[in-house]
Amino acid sequence: MESATAVLLKTPLNAVHRASGAKMVDFGGWDMPVQYTGILDEHATVRNRVGLFDVSHMGEIEIRGPQALELVNWVSCNDAGKLQLGQAHYSGLILEGGGFVDDILVHKFAGDHYFLCVNASNQNKDFAHIVEQSGGFDASVENVGPTLSQIAVQGPRAVETLQKLTATELAPIGYYWFKSGEVSGTPATIARTGYTGEDGFEIYVSNDEAPRIWKELMAAGEEFGIKPAGLGARNTLRLEAAMALYGHEITDELNPLEAGLSWIVKFNKGEFLGKAKLLEIKAAGLKRKLCGFKMTGRGIGRDGYEIAGGGWVTSGGPGPTVGMNIGLCYLPLEKANIGQPIQVMIRNQAVDAEVIATPFYKRAK
């Protein structure tokens, strides 16, 4: 049955996607391309050549002021005080109860200016949360998501592709570093970040310039075999790289310690929201842990499927590059060991799987 559909939000590239014949889906209230030529083809293009993603639905929040760092460090669990100018890191906005408001990227533009990239469907919640927490800090919080478009250029030929459109020297930019510059004459933040497990960039430009930049990137990458890639490939790529997806591996009820993200929790940086609870959880010992698995029996363990004896699959599907059906799952601590045989309940049948190390895919340096 068709339900009454709310008006979907559109990125400035919506018409470009539709004109190229993309299959569009409702993704958390956004009308987004799930695929253009096919998920497997787009996945392989990003692994072997270069792919272009419209991720303009992602949110961006700017925090400025004399106490910008203090506010960032209060609401997020990583230590933004360790960031250098032009450096970014992965972090979490944590609730008092230890769960995630969201997972985010924090970019340091200046000592009094931090730029957060947040998940599309969480951006309003994140903004409200940070504003609510900002009371005691001399810092302003601005939701700049509606004005910015984000395009991800990902794959081994990403540097060559993007370099054609910018005077900013890209090769020296380290992984998780960024530069402010221009792309094809328009101001852009050029960050060497991504969600695919490949080399590449995420560029932030103004909305009105996004369609032109997209077309110019497509033209620049033509000789390298560039293709647009949709959310379908974005998901298979990030799953092979074992990167968390909000609402799956992490939620408001799951904490960074059990999600295998204790490396973004800096207990020694001073106070932050959720710290007390996370310390308590750590002291009590974890009950469950996020693990990677591969199917050894026939079948695909998918999101939400139960694990026999306890636990559940958070994300699962085919791993096109690794050539296995893979997934991430929460398991009771005693089963969270590499090599552990497990069984995924696939449509009432217990199908064999095995806990394996993550990431499933790691690119050659």
Added chain:
Amino acid sequence: MYPENYKYTKEHEWILVEGDKGTIGITDHAQQELGDIVYVDLPKAGTAVELGKALGSVESVKAVSDIYSPVNGEVLESNAELATAPEKLNADPHGAAWLVKVKLADLAEVAGLMSAADYQAYLGE
């Protein structure tokens, strides 16, 4: 596109009836909607299939879809090739990538299914 001698269901399966035997598959529309097919789960010979009930499933990269049997009957053979080459369902859904052959319990059941023209009208083509 849609063979005239096949009958079609609203769930996007087709059946070709020859004598008291039927060959069942999914339509081109179904494979397009699913996208890259990576796994096909089919019943063994001898399995009873029930009209309107799932007889197996097809999985694409993104999703699992049940295949509903358009008839009552018994499986004579399933297409073994799809176990190792599920992508054939994307390439030739109306031909080489048939799913199962069944012995029909009641030929009259087929009369209730859509013709090629009706199915295309149903798809809004």
